[in-house]
Amino acid sequence: MKNWGKSMNSSLNNGSGLIFMKVGIHANESIEDIIKRKQDEFAAAGKIFWGYGGNTCHPTKHVQPFAREYAESGNNVQLVMHKMVSKHFTETLAKEYSDDGLEWQPIPKGINVKGSRYGMVIGGINEEEFDLNLRSLIVGVGPSRGKIGADYIKGQNDKGVFVYQDSENEPEEKEVKHIDLVAPLLPPYAVFLR
């Protein structure tokens, strides 16, 4: 029997906050290579910037208010990533970052983040494989708050901020995404890049 969600990932419980994201990986870079590269960034800077784009995980509109609320109640938010091979990358390196889009600072030495307007701030990255039922996710913030994850992750929309709902009666319907990488968010959770 196939396991879903929590049973494969013990850190996801009812009410857990998570950010789901599809991530494009170079065909010639393995997961191990990515983890090694990001671990080196963590060793050098004490944090990692994971670059991304799109407004469904806007730093100040979505990620920061959601993650802060979890932090205030003593909980963390996890970034869970579904890997896919991509051919579209921009090589421009970000030079500065900002928590609020107003005050900018140089990207810390050791961090390399390319071709992205925004960056998740994470405190490590782990290879963790499990299947996540998007029907167990509820949009946690923004104008679609309360919507089922499977109805939200559609078409061009490939990421979002969610609350995991591990009901005793797990939904009959399943819309599963395989998760390959998991990372804990660190304050300030998400930043603007330029």
Place this chain on the structure above:
Amino acid sequence: MSREFDLRSAVNAVSDVVANRPPPLREFDQIYMKVADMVIQAHFISDRFKDKDVVFIGDGDAIGLSVMHLTKQGTFNEGPRSITVLDFDERIVNSINRFAEKYDFADSMKAQLYNVIEPLPNGLQGEFDAFYSNPPWGQSNGGESVMIFLERGIEATAKKSEGAIVIADDQTLPWTQEVLLACQKHASSYGYIVSEMLPELHLYHLDDNPNLRSCTCVFRSVEFEKSVPVSKPLDMTRIENFYGRNNPLKVKYVRENETLNYGKAYDNSYHYEKLGEEYE
């Protein structure tokens, strides 16, 4: 209402306006209305506010410019006498003034820099016949951000006036109905009734809910003995959650960086690769 107009002419005119709009800044809820809905909205407003002096409290969508452009070029038979846009984004203000000058209707359309935290600029209080606003929709503050824009609209108009407010309206999302109700109650406290409502009408370029619609709620003053409220600086306790949960208003104005390429591709977004020797 004059219902017939040339659709191709209208869409092409709104296309002129859209090409003139600065790119939106999501952090300030600049989420632009889709083009077909802009045409419908411009037609409705040009008819409702015909022969009136209208003030727009913010106008990222560029409905004011659409209304005046379509009226001045004759696609719509009727329209407002004048439109004044107040917006905190200098890119929007300058783009409106440049466009109005280019199409030769700067005598009846102008824009000026203004943030709703401030009292209305000198000379504008009680000066208009109608107001229009599509404000931040107040999901995280019970509609407070809508009320602030509504109040500025009421302050800018004379005793006998009308106003159109565009806000989220989706019966499957309770917060939109709560804000709508709160907004109507607030308007009634100023002596305004809802004279007309176009429900669940417009769609937007909104990544995180592309199906979320807004309505147009038209208010009309009925208590003419009430004096126009005096415009004062905003009580700053009201700006918490202005742009969403834990997202207060922090920026007074968005300032425009000057460029030689208004309406063109940004210089740093492309470069040329010249023909090589093999073609010479």
